[in-house]
Amino acid sequence: MSIQNVAIIGLGLLGGSIGLAVREHAPDVTTCGFDRDAGVRAAARDRGLVGTVCDNAADAVRDADLIILCVPVGAMEQAASDLSQHIRPNAIVSDVGSSKQSVAEALSRALPDHTIIPAHPVAGTEQSGPDAGFSSLFSNRWCILTPADGAEKGAVQSLSDFWTKLGANVELMDAAHHDLVLAVTSHIPHLIAFTIVGTASDLEEVTRSEVIKYSAGGFRDFTRIAASDPVMWRDVFLNNKGAVLEMLGRFSEDLTALQRAIRSGDGETLHDLFSRTRAIRRQVIEQGQDDERPDFGREDHT
Amino acid sequence: MSIQNVAIIGLGLLGGSIGLAVREHAPDVTTCGFDRDAGVRAAARDRGLVGTVCDNAADAVRDADLIILCVPVGAMEQAASDLSQHIRPNAIVSDVGSSKQSVAEALSRALPDHTIIPAHPVAGTEQSGPDAGFSSLFSNRWCILTPADGAEKGAVQSLSDFWTKLGANVELMDAAHHDLVLAVTSHIPHLIAFTIVGTASDLEEVTRSEVIKYSAGGFRDFTRIAASDPVMWRDVFLNNKGAVLEMLGRFSEDLTALQRAIRSGDGETLHDLFSRTRAIRRQVIEQGQDDERPDFGREDHT
Numbered sequence: 001m002s003i004q005n006v007a008i009i010g011l012g013l014l015g016g017s018i019g020l021a022v023r024e025h026a027p028d029v030t031t032c033g034f035d036r037d038a039g040v041r042a043a044a045r046d047r048g049l050v051g052t053v054c055d056n057a058a059d060a061v062r063d064a065d066l067i068i069l070c071v072p073v074g075a076m077e078q079a080a081s082d083l084s085q086h087i088r089p090n091a092i093v094s095d096v097g098s099s100k101q102s103v104a105e106a107l108s109r110a111l112p113d114h115t116i117i118p119a120h121p122v123a124g125t126e127q128s129g130p131d132a133g134f135s136s137l138f139s140n141r142w143c144i145l146t147p148a149d150g151a152e153k154g155a156v157q158s159l160s161d162f163w164t165k166l167g168a169n170v171e172l173m174d175a176a177h178h179d180l181v182l183a184v185t186s187h188i189p190h191l192i193a194f195t196i197v198g199t200a201s202d203l204e205e206v207t208r209s210e211v212i213k214y215s216a217g218g219f220r221d222f223t224r225i226a227a228s229d230p231v232m233w234r235d236v237f238l239n240n241k242g243a244v245l246e247m248l249g250r251f252s253e254d255l256t257a258l259q260r261a262i263r264s265g266d267g268e269t270l271h272d273l274f275s276r277t278r279a280i281r282r283q284v285i286e287q288g289q290d291d292e293r294p295d296f297g298r299e300d301h302t
Numbered sequence: 303m304s305i306q307n308v309a310i311i312g313l314g315l316l317g318g319s320i321g322l323a324v325r326e327h328a329p330d331v332t333t334c335g336f337d338r339d340a341g342v343r344a345a346a347r348d349r350g351l352v353g354t355v356c357d358n359a360a361d362a363v364r365d366a367d368l369i370i371l372c373v374p375v376g377a378m379e380q381a382a383s384d385l386s387q388h389i390r391p392n393a394i395v396s397d398v399g400s401s402k403q404s405v406a407e408a409l410s411r412a413l414p415d416h417t418i419i420p421a422h423p424v425a426g427t428e429q430s431g432p433d434a435g436f437s438s439l440f441s442n443r444w445c446i447l448t449p450a451d452g453a454e455k456g457a458v459q460s461l462s463d464f465w466t467k468l469g470a471n472v473e474l475m476d477a478a479h480h481d482l483v484l485a486v487t488s489h490i491p492h493l494i495a496f497t498i499v500g501t502a503s504d505l506e507e508v509t510r511s512e513v514i515k516y517s518a519g520g521f522r523d524f525t526r527i528a529a530s531d532p533v534m535w536r537d538v539f540l541n542n543k544g545a546v547l548e549m550l551g552r553f554s555e556d557l558t559a560l561q562r563a564i565r566s567g568d569g570e571t572l573h574d575l576f577s578r579t580r581a582i583r584r585q586v587i588e589q590g591q592d593d594e595r596p597d598f599g600r601e602d603h604t
Contacts, residue, residue, distance in 0.1 A: 186519025217488025227583035230576035274532035281529035
């Protein structure tokens with residue numbers, strides 16, 4: 001089954017980018033969108049994020065054969081419940097949330113009789129809202145689908161084809177494993193960045209203006225991640241608690257070991273680690289997951 | 303006194319960038335350079351990093367009225383000692399090290415009778431070596447001078463004028479305060495990035511190839527910083543031990559508080575912090591210390 005009508009619920013960075021990517025890469029597919037915020041709906045109309053912006057969710061999903069929930073993971077269950085009476089029986093319900101076990105459970109509770117295939121495009125920027133989206137957000141990024149064991153193969157294939165059309169590389173994964181992988185590659189980095197930016201802005205000995213002034217020494221990279229959407233990230237940590245706490249424990253142990261190495265003047269331990277981590281960067285670049293130019297090719301370095 | 307002849311000892315990212323910046327912004331100033339690595343000297347000649355690449359340090363510094371040591375902070379004392387018999391009596395000796403108290407002490411031990419004015423241009427990239435430098439590295443970046451209390455005012459002014467010519471904004475600061483400020487804005491962010499990249503590459507449950515594949519979720523930003531020069535960074539941590547351990551303590555306390563908030567499901571604490579940190583990002587951009595485009599304007603987001 002090829003997807004012809006897509007409903008996008010939530011028209012922020014992710015929802016808006018899906019709409020724009022469909023328009024560019026799959027112009028034969030129609031899109032309807034809804035956001036519970038009237039201001040976001042108005043902005044979505046201005047930018048043409050979707051073919052039709054509806055003023056209620058029911059209208060947006062009525063004809064859809066794919067519904068994508070692009071709301072914070074803590075809001076998924078309510079958003080899905082609100083739609084339950086209006087979704088076509090054989091429509092696929094999916095999402096873009098950063099945690100997958102809790103979302104799968106929430107959607108199953110809200111829509112026990114529908115075809116649910118959770119998804120997570122591993123893509124985004126620090127910006128949010130209807131003005132933040134762009135059509136190439138998913139190009140050469142991974143989109144992880146976490147269908148339940150008994151999921152209908154045809155539906156999984158349809159959703160996979162859809163994301164492939166938008167430029168993503170699709171991977172299937174067990175939801176629990178997804179949550180562990182993303183805890184390491186996304187959730188813990190965000191938590192650490194939020195923390196250090198908070199720590200730095202609350203010091204007595206160093207003023208906030210000094211922190212900002214001298215941020216080019218490394219701190220500024222953390223401020224980018226720490227500028228991400230607060231509601232989205234609050235929900236991610238509350239909904240992937242187990243994996244996040246597990247990985248945070250590992251990180252803290254490793255940090256304590258380095259702290260001890262610094263205290264005791266053990267340069268060899270430091271040098272060994274710092275040499276190993278360089279190799280990871282090379283692989284990230286080789287696999288096309290980052291820009292190889294120094295400083296990510298920031299504009300002022302030419 | 304206006305500086306006419308500059309000797310650059312160490313022709314990596316910083317030394318090379320100084321040479322290139324002088325050629326572009328102060329073409330009347332002559333530059334001589336030395337690196338103890340013959341391969342680096344050859345590369346420096348190829349790229350024309352300095353006017354003359356000398357095969358020994360003595361020749362490089364003989365006519366210089368400013369000598370800038372661009373070596374890892376742990377190598378400063380030896381590098382300065384090696385020059386002591388060859389430096390002109392009224393020459394200024396400076397450096398570019400990321401820690402300033404220990405460097406000031408090391409240089410004073412090596413050159414007790416010379417004019418020493420430590421400096422730290424807060425600029426760099428994750429790349430290193432003679433091919434990494436570029437002439438605009440210091441444009442709109444801060445260069446912090448940490449002259450001792452009794453330092454000769456004319457010499458401080460000359461060095462300040464020199465850095466201003468290269469495009470930097472110059473600030474004077476007490477060395478101890480510098481070390482605390484940079485611990486927060488540079489050293490701890492690097493330590494954290496090295497740690498999480500190390501943690502992520504050593505897990506049993508998540509393979510290294512998965513970490514790299516899904517790095518666009520946030521992890522890739524940390525890999526950039528964690529690709530920085532291992533020797534330089536080992537020396538920074540060993541030479542700014544006090545301030546680094548102090549700031550690491552604060553960070554760990556704050557991380558523990560967030561860990562507790564996640565464990566207890568305290569979304570309000572998380573949301574409060576995540577909202578505050580957004581404001582810091584805006585100020586970093588307003589002050590021209592980072593690129594305002596989403597994702598640092600990485601090439602693949604157009």
